[in-house]
Amino acid sequence: MRFSLKTMLVGAIVLTLIASNLFTSWHLFQAQQLVRVQQMEIDALRRELRSLDTSDRKNVHVIAMETNQDMVWKWRIFIPPGKKFNLKSMVGTISDRSFPEGAMVTPIEPGEGVLTCSVTRNAGGDWDQDVRYVSGAHVATSTLKVFDSSMAWYGKQGSSTTSGSITTSMGQQSFSGEHRIELLRFRRWIQDQPNVKFAPTESTDGILFWLEPVERSPFPDG
Template sequence: MILFLFVICLIGSHLRTSWLLYDANQTLRRYRTEFGHLSIEDPSKVYVLAVDPHQELTWQWRVYIPPGEKYELCSICRDIPGIKYQPDDLKFPKQRSSHYPIEDGELLITISIQRDGQDRWRFHRVIQNAQGERSDMSWGVRDEDMAPIISDKFVKGMRGHFAGTSQLAFDVGNNVLLLKFQARPSMTTVTEDETAGLMFWLSPVDR
């Protein structure tokens, strides 16, 4: 009887310890997500975690690219493929985008559209690696391209990875949507396949 009680207590202690460890791991993962840290569980996959930059018209992601894999950061600020497409069917018109090669490893990608000193819209792209090295680029954005995006007169649809959501993993070789922001006139039924907006994504480079 004493041996039986000892075994029961041992099993109960093991189960309680296992639960506490599981709960601690879940809490740690939640805190890492909230503070913008990636958890690389499978180094052969691409990881993306959206970070809150606390600034309007600014988006930020922590990205992990497996060693040796080649990707480009692509962006469009004008004619965006229809929002009706499901995430796995999204069109990625790389031939019409600006695309910039990015290195492998863990990166912090920041994209923003802000007014410059001459009150013109400018698109800014900053990529920082794990060693703190940065590369940045900027170019002008036409007022007519920005108008539908910032106007309250347009219905806007968004897809992608947003701050506050969990990190996601993707198989190598797939396009990874970061953000798709598309404006549609609120009083008109739009049937065109492309309308004004923004779109940022990671695209694998063919070898």
């Protein structure tokens, strides 16, 4: 009888441990499922708000944002610590692949910020190329007058389209930061017959915005 009670006691303890383990495992599973659902909700909210996942602090991250304005483009950008870029822009003769010299330059500091670029008419009716970068308390702006002749192609039916860019239809894009990052290449397309357009391989009128890494000096400061 004593042995039987001892066996029952040990059995009860074992069953209790098994039940406790199953209960803990079930709670852990429920918690993991909740975390998974919450992460999916966070990811969906991040996509909706066009926010960046900057858990990878070594690469450059870019996501396009809605502007609901014609000829205005916006991107949220993360530049990793230790890296510096210039936003370069050009309105004029743009090739289908290369990057022109003599572009307008706006410095982009490390950290996360919002870059807004536009080519619009000002209150006086003249064309302006504007760049604005806001990162915390840091604000960098650049404005350059654009000649009417450089924008004569814009607005004509079948005359233009975006031939290359990081658009709002794309999610977050990540780059090593060692090379240029093309944000927008908006070029004139040629329409030689009704409803037929083609992109010329030679240089043509257009707009180009890109990030260019700033080369570090091989010599120490001072």
